[in-house]
Amino acid sequence: PKQMRAGNKVWRGLVKGRKVARWQSRGYQSLSDIVHLDKLKEENGEKIGKVWVEHHQKQGNCISATLTKDLYQKLHRNIVQYPIFVFPLPKQNQYLSVLLQNAPAPSNKQTVLLFTHLQHYQQNQAAAKYGLKMSFFLDFKDDKDLVLMRGDVDPEFFTAQEAQTLANQLQLFYLFDEKKL
Numbered sequence: 587p588k589q590m591r592a593g594n595k596v597w598r599g600l601v602k603g604r605k606v607a608r609w610q611s612r613g614y615q616s617l618s619d620i621v622h623l624d625k626l627k628e629e630n631g632e633k634i635g636k637v638w639v640e641h642h643q644k645q646g647n648c649i650s651a652t653l654t655k656d657l658y659q660k661l662h663r664n665i666v667q668y669p670i671f672v673f674p675l676p677k678q679n680q681y682l683s684v685l686l687q688n689a690p691a692p693s694n695k696q697t698v699l700l701f702t703h704l705q706h707y708q709q710n711q712a713a714a715k716y717g718l719k720m721s722f723f724l725d726f727k728d729d730k731d732l733v734l735m736r737g738d739v740d741p742e743f744f745t746a747q748e749a750q751t752l753a754n755q756l757q758l759f760y761l762f763d764e765k766k767l
Contacts, residue, residue, distance in 0.1 A: 614698065634734075639651070647741050651753065652733065654732070657733075658722060674755075675751060676751070684702070684704065686701055698719060717739065717744045718749050721735070723736070
């Protein structure tokens with residue numbers, strides 16, 4: 587997912603003032619845990635996207651992006667069809683194999699993808715720790731043509747830059763144009 591760039595203005599009152607604590611987000615969070623939904627519902631999609639990206643640019647261990655409904659639906663179709671995938675992550679002078687897994691979501695307003703080192707998964711399978719949890723919040727998908735993505739990064743696994751690389755690879759492999767193949 588392409589990351590939107592936002593200005594420097596802080597949108598007070600729309601985003602809850604909590605920073606992402608050191609890997610607190612192992613559990614699932616709803617969008618209302620992160621933002622004041624009642625206030626954001628009054629805004630247009632473009633402003634919500636700006637608020638979302640601005641807020642997450644200030645966080646330490648997370649990435650964010652916005653997607654249109656159509657782009658998300660294409661991504662979701664491919665995730666359902668290919669729920670497990672291995673990405674090559676450039677790391678120093680080699681590549682690290684990173685496993686993507688479509689995780690059960692806590693509600694129909696969210697899609698969750700988990701990323702872990704392939705080696706961890708091979709050793710621990712279902713109990714493998716994940717280093718990146720990418721959540722897609724669907725609360726504004728239909729009425730504002732907007733899906734919000736947040737990637738919570740465990741710094742013991744990945745840097746924020748590596749997480750952004752994985753998000754870019756997700757876009758490359760899951761949003762490919764079949765007509766160009």
